[in-house]
Every structure is written in C-alpha cells, then in structure tokens.
Amino acid sequence: MSQVPKFGFSAFLKLINANPNPQKRLVRDRFRPSTGGYDFHKSLRQRVQRIAFENLAFEDALASTADIGKKAERESAIKGLRQFSQWRQQNPGSLSACDGFLFSSPKGLFKVEFTPNFLIELNGRRTAVHLWNTRQTLSAGLVNASLWMVANRHPLNGRPDDFAVLSLQDGRLFRWSDANKETAAYGERLLEVLDLDFANARLEFGLPGVVEGDAPEIPTL
Known part of the structure; x- marks a missing residue:
C-alpha cells in the first residue's frame, strides 16, 4: 500500500x-x-520517441503498429500517430x-x-x-x-x-x-x-x- x-x-x-x-x-x-496496471499507451509513446529522436519515418512507425496485439491499443496508437504527424507538419521544429x-x-x-x-x-x-x-x-x-x-x-x-x-x-x-x-x-x-x-x-x-x-x-x- x-x-x-x-x-x-x-x-x-x-x-x-x-x-x-x-x-x-x-x-x-x-x-x-x-x-x-497495463500501460495502454506505451506502444504509442515508444513510436513517437523513435520518430522524435531516432529519425524513424512516420510511415514505418505506422506500419509497425501491426505488431500491436490488442485491437483497441493498435487503433489508439494509429490515431495518435496520425494526429501527431498532422501536428508536426504544422510545427516542424527540431525535437x-x-x-x-x-x-x-x-x-x-x-x-x-x-x-x-x-x-x-x-x-x-x-x-x-x-x-x-x-x-x-x-x-x-x-x-x-x-x-x-x-x-x-x-x-x-x-x-x-x-x-x-x-x-x-x-x-x-x-x-x-x-x-x-x-x-x-x-x-x-x-x-x-x-x-x-x-x-x-x-x-x-x-x-x-x-x-x-x-x-x-x-x-x-
């Protein structure tokens, strides 16, 4: 406790x-x-971190979500990555x-x-x-x-x-x-x-x- x-x-x-x-x-x-508890958003955070600091391409990050076993988690990660990509297009500064x-x-x-x-x-x-x-x-x-x-x-x-x-x-x-x-x-x-x-x-x-x-x-x- x-x-x-x-x-x-x-x-x-x-x-x-x-x-x-x-x-x-x-x-x-x-x-x-x-x-x-289970960290539902870990898969998204890991992919954002790799995009930000390891130059992982957005398309590759999106494709890698196929490895996420749970459907709800996979769909959440896909939606989050797409929203992050749109935001980055408007805010392209270095991370x-x-x-x-x-x-x-x-x-x-x-x-x-x-x-x-x-x-x-x-x-x-x-x-x-x-x-x-x-x-x-x-x-x-x-x-x-x-x-x-x-x-x-x-x-x-x-x-x-x-x-x-x-x-x-x-x-x-x-x-x-x-x-x-x-x-x-x-x-x-x-x-x-x-x-x-x-x-x-x-x-x-x-x-x-x-x-x-x-x-x-x-x-x-």
Missing part, C-alpha cells in the same frame, strides 16, 4: 478532469493494493529530450510527475510538451491550471520557457503561457481540495494524516 501516491501527468489530468464521485474513487484507488519534474501537493499527501515527451521551440519559446492520448475530454481551464502548478514549482535554473499538453485526440495544444493569475489561483485551490480528499482517504485506510519528512515548497503566485 503506497504511503505517498504518485501520479504521472496523464493520470493526474484524468483525475482532475473526472466528476466528483469518480474523482474520489480514483483517490481511494491509490491506497488499495495494486499488481501494476530534443527534456527532463521530467516531480512536485508534491501543499500538504505532501501526493506527488505529480510532469514527464515531457519532447522539447520544441514554439513561437520562440522552448516548450516542454506532454502528449495526451486518452478519450476523456479535457477542460482547458483544468489543464492550464495543472501546467501552472508545474511551472510555478519548477526551479528557475534550467526551466523550459513554456509547458504544454498536446492532445492526440483532437490536436489541441494547451500551454502554460496561455494561463493567467486567476488560473494559477484556481490550480492552488484545486490542490488544496485534492489534499483534503487524500487526507480523508488516508483516514479511511488507517494511515497517518501527515507524511514525515516531506516538506514541499510553497510557490508564489
């Missing part, structure tokens, strides 16, 4: 975009024993690798890891881009708030100029630079609400309310 749940960024986006009851269930699920960033909630009750799939210059800004390929509809306000959480906690030294989420479902690009101070305040309130949900879940599972040794930095808005 995990003492401090950690979310990948797509899982965190799924959490905050869920309705209240499913959201609370997703929080409680983080404290239940797990054997490790490079970019380190991820892990941050804690205000009370240290959960952690979120922003893992960029690549870094690209967009409108003169070095932008760290995370790919989203889940069917769940994204709220622009929630995504921008989550990107502000990342940017506001990332050390200034080595920080990209911008952070973004590219939806391979519909081609939308959500950017931190499109957010504002109201979005930042919204994001901080959201973290406080989630901390309360995690505190309640810890109580339900008989875990201590405060995690020793975890003192997250408080960002300035």
Whole structure:
C-alpha cells in the first residue's frame, strides 16, 4: 500500500478532469493494493520517441503498429500517430529530450510527475510538451491550471520557457503561457481540495494524516 501516491501527468489530468464521485474513487484507488496496471499507451509513446529522436519515418512507425496485439491499443496508437504527424507538419521544429519534474501537493499527501515527451521551440519559446492520448475530454481551464502548478514549482535554473499538453485526440495544444493569475489561483485551490480528499482517504485506510519528512515548497503566485 503506497504511503505517498504518485501520479504521472496523464493520470493526474484524468483525475482532475473526472466528476466528483469518480474523482474520489480514483483517490481511494491509490491506497488499495495494486499488481501494476497495463500501460495502454506505451506502444504509442515508444513510436513517437523513435520518430522524435531516432529519425524513424512516420510511415514505418505506422506500419509497425501491426505488431500491436490488442485491437483497441493498435487503433489508439494509429490515431495518435496520425494526429501527431498532422501536428508536426504544422510545427516542424527540431525535437530534443527534456527532463521530467516531480512536485508534491501543499500538504505532501501526493506527488505529480510532469514527464515531457519532447522539447520544441514554439513561437520562440522552448516548450516542454506532454502528449495526451486518452478519450476523456479535457477542460482547458483544468489543464492550464495543472501546467501552472508545474511551472510555478519548477526551479528557475534550467526551466523550459513554456509547458504544454498536446492532445492526440483532437490536436489541441494547451500551454502554460496561455494561463493567467486567476488560473494559477484556481490550480492552488484545486490542490488544496485534492489534499483534503487524500487526507480523508488516508483516514479511511488507517494511515497517518501527515507524511514525515516531506516538506514541499510553497510557490508564489
């Protein structure tokens, strides 16, 4: 049973975009024993990485999806690759690798890891881009708030100029630079609400309310 749940960024986006009851269930699920879930989107990420950093041709990446055994996963990868190809035609800048960033909630009750799939210059800004390929509809306000959480906690030294989420479902690009101070305040309130949900879940599972040794930095808005 995990003492401090950690979310990948797509899982965190799924959490905050869920309705209240499913959201609370997703929080409680983080404290239940797990054997490790199947990574449905790994095949797509691997092909995007090879396109970005190993010069794999899009046609070859698309052809290789025939090796994906599960039909739903194969179709999702094909759709995602085609959307990524369309986006690259409009944004042909060079791609490079970019380190991820892990941050804690205000009370240290959960952690979120922003893992960029690549870094690209967009409108003169070095932008760290995370790919989203889940069917769940994204709220622009929630995504921008989550990107502000990342940017506001990332050390200034080595920080990209911008952070973004590219939806391979519909081609939308959500950017931190499109957010504002109201979005930042919204994001901080959201973290406080989630901390309360995690505190309640810890109580339900008989875990201590405060995690020793975890003192997250408080960002300035």
